[in-house]
Amino acid sequence: MKQFRSIQSFLFLALITSFVCCKSNTNSTDENPENTPAQQAPNVSELFSQMDSNNDGKLAKSEVEGPLLEDFSKIDTNNDGFLATEELEKGPKPEGRGPRENNSNSKNNVQKDFDVTINVDPTLFIKESLLQEITQEEHTLSNGTKALCYIITTASQPHEHKMGPWCPTHIEDGKDKGGIWFKDDKVYDVDGHFIANLKEFYSDEEWALFREDGSVKVTKTQEECEGAAKPDVEEEYHNYCVECLPEYYREKQSTYYIPVKPLYLENSNSLGRDGIGVAFNGVNFEAPAPTHAILAAHTLAPLDDAGGHVNPHAGYHYHAVTGSTKEVKQKDTHAVMIGYAMDGFGIYAHKDADGKVSTDLDDCNGHYDEVRGYHYHAGSAGSNQVLGCLHGASGSMSVKG
Template sequence: MSLTRKRLLTGLVAFSALVTLVGCNSETEVKSTTETTTPTTKANHVTQGISLSMFKEGAFVEEPTIVDCTTAEGTETTCYKFVTSGAPAGREPGPFCPRTTSDGPEDGGKWFSKEGSGELVDITGEFILKLDEYYEDDKWAVYDAKTNKVRYTATKAACLGAARPDVEEQYKQNCIECQLAYLDDDFSVTYLIPTTPIPATKTTGRVHTVGIALDGAELSGPAPIDAILGSYTIAAFDDCGGHINVHQGYHYHSTNGCTDKSEASDDGHAPLIGYAMDGYPIYAMKNAQGEEEMLDECRGTTDAIRGYHYHAASPSENMFIGCMHGETVQAAGGPPDGGPQDGKRPPRPEE
């Protein structure tokens, strides 16, 4: 039995503790993941809830349920409770780091462009070889000059020592990759998202966990680029824009098309990639014509079909959205973004 399949069957316990909510006191099973919420119109404003049918098969390790919950702003409402395995449904992550300085694009993953916008760059052997030129810093040396082998985190111990803000000294000058095999056998992540979005009186700018992708993987907040590059490491993504750590499992820092809902909309709108922690949908950056929309500070806009919704930033911007337009659920001891923090997890890793 594959590791991923095993987690899909057994990953029913939260990685530290299940999210505990103020005001969470009842639970209702959603009988079918093909069930959808119905858009409602209030004062000419469309409010679109989460459509469970949009998620990929295998995105959750148990049927989504509806529970009572209270937002960080004190609003009593109901939330979807989603439990995931920490792996993207339908595919195996990777590759991440190339093994030699002669490896091509197919042997490695992706990384942020130093321009801070646009597409991700390929982590090829040549990219590793020329990191000193790319970042204009001759201290870079993520390979052995005698063997031309790339230094990468090949064990769980190396993953734990490198995938953190304060990289252990022996793991500096490494390409960082972690594997799903490093997760606990009972690893799971629980998310609570309002069933109907509630516009906030004040947007939330501090976003640790942005939302959940249609394949069940986390859409994560910005990676700590300064800490990563300051330790002369590359926290490699796969071609889909995500990577793994032992606290979040596989998670995205960038959208590269892998989470897009393939069915085209009648009006040529950008494809759906997931839902934010406030319940509003997140769509890709550009529509079918390759055009971008005019967006607010949170990277959101409103139309008559979808109501308020977000559009993700470009792959190398190290963000999905700029802030939360709606209210989110506060996990006990966690940040006010509805993410799976429970107040007991260690400092956020170098993601």
């Protein structure tokens, strides 16, 4: 039976392993951990905050490494598939676990070659979405290697569909006045009836997004949007429906460095806070929305029918794939292609032409076939997860403006 150390040591080792996996081109500063004073070790809350890459207030398997991953089921006492801070604090106390080899650094996280590897096709991007011609440049990838990458600069504005609406203005409004929301892998229309029944929907009497006259409390200005559209919602915007308008951030530009030829790595990388991929219209796919923190403030941040909404950091972006963007049909019955991940592997729709879902996907939502090579499938629209992680050496994405 495994013996255990203190939970702080346990978490510190997991955190370092995770950081090396995601940022293998960064040199370690902990060359002699035995000489580090015990009182300098970060506490559980601090470590949790650093590992929670998508800021949703909980840790998925894709966000942890090493001992935390090995003992995930032991710590996950409520069996919901996530780790909360309370579960970490009450988790098993490690004692006497010896040093373990780090298998996720750039030296050991080796490339795996497939018979078929498909290069990125820049002609698939909608020209009207590009702010400049796609070019190539050598760029350092997430595993520290240098590779030729496409530079794709967009305004993150869709051309195939309109953006919004998100929040209805009255509890009598129909579904055409609002967007969508998700729970337990299901999608719901955010109409007036949905807003009026949030107490029953979440079994929580503190929900009150509408006033006595039936009007819905909606953020109306950029200032209000920025106070509400973040995990630590400002108190004055608790019990609000968050609607950030695209015109607030019209000047934003997104630049993607995506490797021309994707490089598959044996160990996957957890999703960071920047975009995880890009649709053919230049809009980025984001990591899961931080619903745990948002709902704790009794705040709702609906997606529009295309699966997107706006925040101050990224502008307009997608958290769900609903079939509203450009699709590239396949010659067989395979699911349509909808974009590229940041590692250059293709992203395809959740279901194929026959309405079937692939059953052999890995934790990143990826698998291999002899036509498309390794590639991903978007999660269902109600899952709040386009991808689970990335299995390739990633380029980078930045937003300015």
